[in-house]
Amino acid sequence: MKTFNILLAEDDEEDVEIFKQFLTELYPDIGLVVVENGILVLDHLKRNEALPNAIFLDLNMPKKNGLDCLIEIKKSDRFKMIKTIILTTSSDMTQKQKCYAEGADLFITKSSNYTHFKLTFSAAIDKITDDFKTTLNASAKFT
8 A cells, every 4th residue: 555645636648647657767656646627636535535645736727727726625624734736837926926825835837848847846746755754753753
């Protein structure tokens, strides 16, 4: 069983494949569930007892975009502690500020340069898994 699990909301199949490739290559022990839009993210969260440790949300998705989904996640007492990372091709500072104001833990601009995107992705995963390990270690001290 995977100890760290990610929920990816991404409607672009090529971006999903790149994400899977990075994850398999760099972090083979991390579990991954992929959905195509924000409605499916919220459905997944509501239907499953076990929550993901992190959610990667594409900002521009059909039906319910990443920002609207982020807002709903952070309003929920059950979901608000899940690390939430926004993925986008946009580098619009207004969007970035709005996402952070609504509770995003990270905001990643997808790079067209494969190596740069891989390094950015790796740094994001390292940050959220380090936070997860710190939380686990703190919990273990009290049991």
